[in-house]
Amino acid sequence: MAVIPAAGATGTTAWLDALRRRCGADVHAFVTERVREHFTGRAAEAPAVTALPEFVTGGKFLRPMFAYTGWRCGGPESAAALRAAASLELLHCFALIQDDVMDGSARRRGHPAMHVRFARWHESQGLAGSAQRFGESAAVLMGDLFLVWSGQLLHESGLDAGALARGRAVYDRMRSELAVGQLGDLVNDARALPSWADVLDVIRRKSGDYTVRRPLEFGAALAGCADDVLAALGTYGGLLGEAFQFRDDLLGVFGDPAVTGKPAGDDLRERKASSVVVLAADLASPRQRAELTGLLALDAVDAAAVARWRDLITATGARDQLEKLIDERVRRALEAIDLVDLPGPATAALTVLARRCTERVR
Template sequence: MAGSALADFLDQKCHTAESSRSLEPKETLRGFLSSGGKLIRPVMCLCGWYAAGGAWDPGPVVKAAASLELFHAFALIHDDVMDDSDARRGRPALHRLLAEFHRHRHTPGHAERHGVHAAVLLGDLALAWSDEMFHTAGLSPAQIRAARPLLDTMRGEVMFGQCLDLLATGRPIGDIEHALTISRFKTAKYTVERPLHIGAALAGAGQAMLDTLTAYALPLGEAFQLRDDLLGVFGDPRETGKPVDDDLREGKHTVLMAFGIARADHSQLSVLRSLVGRSDLDAEQADAIRDVLVSTGARAAVEQMISSRRRRALSALHGAPLPPHAITALRRLAHAASARSS
């Protein structure tokens, strides 16, 4: 449902382009949004709506939920620029793609800068469109008043989490709690808790319902990010759509890396300190880091944390005052989000 609503919105934007010049950036952004993605935030939003007793045919709520995917596109595009990523969803990251489009018109350095600048602007466009789609979805004034503060809170939290992530990148330490704090704001709240809250608020939910959803959402959101951390180091690029060594080259301060550093002996710590965060990291060096993360038990510890958090999320559904179909959907999402390979 949300995917169709998003496609309709993007089609309308491209159809109403004033000229071929204004169509080009719109088509590029539509291509990015059509290149894949799990639509997990819109899905969570709709689950929140159903959980709080919303009708089966939510109409405008689907459009409001789909607007979250436009905001996510903004976050991904800017994140890839900040991380200098090469790929996203199995294809070149948007700033790389835009640089390639214009390489025939610029010297290599200028083409790269052009790609970055154009990607930032298209990310801004996705942010503007997310607002537009939310406010033109056909929600009632009461629904907007209920959901807008949660939407604003979600945006602030993910920016805070991204800032913490950026400040810690390049100098990971053995501080597991700090790494969890980053994942809580960057992912757990943004991906699961707030979308559920927004959907529930659109159905008229009170604080008790939001608290019930939080008990499920935060452990699941953390499990989702912990799985992402593992896939970023041990995943198959053919499935994840991203280079497998990027997190190691950037020196991301993840729970996985924090466990490795905290548990490493002197020689293992020397490997991590000398190699993690090197922009010229090669495949053999990346494998040496992986060996340490396995031999210290860091990988196994993160797997245990994922299982523990999934159990906590599922336990929160026992006896929860939610419709049976909503509980069934949330249980399926808990398994899909924590046991994925991409």
């Protein structure tokens, strides 16, 4: 992978790391206070009281960092703007919980997923009914709380009404695109082998724009940035968002569970129509395509099938090709922000964030 210029990486990295810690502290304190406000301590509420504050720890806080960097493209350092940016982490927590329920994922960030945690509590209490169903239902409700609290944290951030009004349209669009993109992801089953164009459409709406472009535009809109800045950030965000998801898809197949927090090859077991799977099918020879079809038809994907599928993807050249697509999009994204006059700290942060989003191990 091409080396992305560090652009004063030491100072910028320290600044971003400080942002992450401050966002984490703000979000954890806010969720802890909401838990105290809404839960009365009854036995049935015990899992939520511990699970909700714990769930907001350990994230990368990419979306808040992009949002705050967007703010810094036109605004000064601001604790209120940072709290507004941090609200996107609660939106992300909502999305993660929903995603794990829909995918049936057992782990998140190295720990049991929210629905698994509630199902285990149901079993431990000897309650009647399906523990799995209870866990999924309770997790959906926890996700709903995070969604509501995201809006609450934004509106109580301390930003003035004018700034909040400027950011509202982007905030609403980001949430709507997330839901529509998730629906597209449900439809895009690998066994149907959707087209590359369909996969890119889902990537842009469900993950790429939601992770990079919209948070950047949200922060810049809050700050009242000029149209040319918003356009450049949109181009940068669209390209880097795709690169981010390409990397995530590669990690979903080849990633180390100790780093990703999810079982190795989880995307293959779930038959996700990810970019690397669809690209492999497009690049496969007739013999390789036939073997891929056989793997897709398996009732269950065991460890041996995962290993064979990985080898096959590599053999088609899809892994190397996706690395090239990542490099190409990062290069074009950085070129886009070079075309406008941004504050130096913001440019440096966007450069470092491009590296963080697309590095080989996350």
